[in-house]
Amino acid sequence: MKIHKEGKHLLLILFFSLIVVNGLLFFLTSWTTLAIVTSSISLVVFVFFTYFFRISNRIIMADENYIVAPADGKIVVIEPVEENELLHEKRIQVSIFMSVLSMHVNWIPVSGKILHVSHQDGRKMAAYLPKSSTENERSSIIIEAKNKQTVLVRQIAGALARRIVTYVKEGDDCSINQQLGFIKFGSRVDLFLPADAEILIDMYEKTIGNETLIAKLKHTE
Numbered sequence: 001m002k003i004h005k006e007g008k009h010l011l012l013i014l015f016f017s018l019i020v021v022n023g024l025l026f027f028l029t030s031w032t033t034l035a036i037v038t039s040s041i042s043l044v045v046f047v048f049f050t051y052f053f054r055i056s057n058r059i060i061m062a063d064e065n066y067i068v069a070p071a072d073g074k075i076v077v078i079e080p081v082e083e084n085e086l087l088h089e090k091r092i093q094v095s096i097f098m099s100v101l102s103m104h105v106n107w108i109p110v111s112g113k114i115l116h117v118s119h120q121d122g123r124k125m126a127a128y129l130p131k132s133s134t135e136n137e138r139s140s141i142i143i144e145a146k147n148k149q150t151v152l153v154r155q156i157a158g159a160l161a162r163r164i165v166t167y168v169k170e171g172d173d174c175s176i177n178q179q180l181g182f183i184k185f186g187s188r189v190d191l192f193l194p195a196d197a198e199i200l201i202d203m204y205e206k207t208i209g210n211e212t213l214i215a216k217l218k219h220t221e
Contacts, residue, residue: 002054002056003054004055004105004182006165006184007049011049015046018046021038021042051101052100052101055105058177058210059210060210060211062176064111064146065146065217065219066110066213066216067110067191067193067213067215068110068210068212068213069207069208069214070108070109070180070189071096071102071106071189071209072096072102072103072104072105072207073096073102074097074205074206074207075097075201075205075206075207076095076204077093077094078092078093078199079092079093080093081093083152085140086116086118086152087142087192091152091192092192092194092195093190093191093192094191094193094201094214095189095190095191098158098187098188098189103209104183104187106153106179106180106183106209107177108176108177108178108179109143109151109153109176110143110145111145111176112143112144112173112174112175113144113174114141114143114169114171115142115143115144115170116141116142116170118139118140119137119138119166120139120140136156136157136158137156137157137164138154138156138157139154139155139164140153141153141154141166141168141180145217149194151191152190153189153191154189154190154191155180156183156187156189157187158183158187164187165181165182165184166180167181168180168181194217196218197215197217198216199214200214201213
């Protein structure tokens with residue numbers, strides 16, 4: 001298991017903080033019940049954060065018209081919507097809810113070019129709620145696929161999320177197998193696909209980022 005770059009600094013600080021706290025407790029109380037309990041809790045906390053910031057190398061070979069899952073998690077929305085914030089047209093929304101146990105790396109879902117990147121401050125309600133898509137803190141990325149259709153990807157902060165990181169910028173070329181960003185703690189990723197996209201997954205299906213095929217774009221000349 002590898003540690004993602006977003007977690008290395010935090011884990012280093014956490015490690016030394018726990019060493020100092022437990023060292024002081026041992027110095028002041030020796031191995032009392034309090035010191036043993038604190039040491040055990042510290043170990044569990046460090047293991048959890050190490051697991052949270054894990055990353056695995058994933059490579060997928062897929063046709064350029066396929067949409068690949070941008071995140072680990074579970075499908076919580078598949079429905080036609082009017083996307084009125086940026087695209088102002090009818091789209092198919094596919095949403096992936098990421099629990100605190102999901103790997104929180106976000107991936108580029110389709111190869112193409114980055115047309116738009118923006119960040120909006122907002123609330124931090126539970127990410128599985130429908131309103132989180134438009135009311136929570138979020139980053140929006142529009143990708144023009146090779147067939148010239150556009151896909152909107154939205155990184156959404158959840159109740160525990162405190163930072164959304166987006167690695168791409170407008171004008172960048174992008175491709176599957178490339179990291180899009182990272183969301184720290186429970187969160188969600190929305191995809192707004194062309195209305196004629198062929199959906200390949202079902203509600204409540206689990207997804208694996210950069211592996212699960214979400215949809216297929218209509219082939220255009």
